[in-house]
Amino acid sequence: MNAAQLQQIAALERLLPLEIVAMRVADLPQVVALEAAAQPFPWQERNFTDSLTAGHHAWILRRGATCLGFSILMHVIDEAHLLNIAVAPSAQGQGMGARLLRHAMREAARAGMDKLYLEARPSNVRALQIYQAFGFRQVGVRKAYYPAAKGREDALIFCAALEGSEVKQ
Numbered sequence: 001m002n003a004a005q006l007q008q009i010a011a012l013e014r015l016l017p018l019e020i021v022a023m024r025v026a027d028l029p030q031v032v033a034l035e036a037a038a039q040p041f042p043w044q045e046r047n048f049t050d051s052l053t054a055g056h057h058a059w060i061l062r063r064g065a066t067c068l069g070f071s072i073l074m075h076v077i078d079e080a081h082l083l084n085i086a087v088a089p090s091a092q093g094q095g096m097g098a099r100l101l102r103h104a105m106r107e108a109a110r111a112g113m114d115k116l117y118l119e120a121r122p123s124n125v126r127a128l129q130i131y132q133a134f135g136f137r138q139v140g141v142r143k144a145y146y147p148a149a150k151g152r153e154d155a156l157i158f159c160a161a162l163e164g165s166e167v168k169q
Helices: 003-013 025-038 045-053 096-110 125-133
Strands: 018-022 057-063 066-076 079-087 115-120 137-147 152-163
Touching (some): 025 045, 045 057, 045 066, 045 079, 096 115, 096 152, 115 125
Parallel strands (some): 079 115
Antiparallel strands (some): 066 079, 115 152, 137 152
């Protein structure tokens, strides 16, 4: 295909609705590429494969065949842990991260989870704002948890209460 045809296809895909669907092994090439573009220290394909094999709840946000974001949730007794969430750089700032987070919270609540935990870098200001808007409160710090360009960066631990099928906000 030539460049004009690719642009036409991209323009048509933007007209398709957004949908959140279960992540499959076949989605991993797009998910891994998105993660590499969105994160300074990305998960590798093995991490995603291990999550799917372990039965973690994983979804992708897509428009047509294009993966725009994903989330991975682990259930532990009556708590859920958001292991990873990312949005393609080209789709950031359009509410897609909030859409994925809301979906993960609702799915955790539907599964009977009481709380949702997650960790975030203090430098990820946009994510921190979204988490706080969704009712997450900081409950701890993991010192030097994340690799960083110079040394290590702390992880801020957040928790939000979940109730029934509705998210407390």
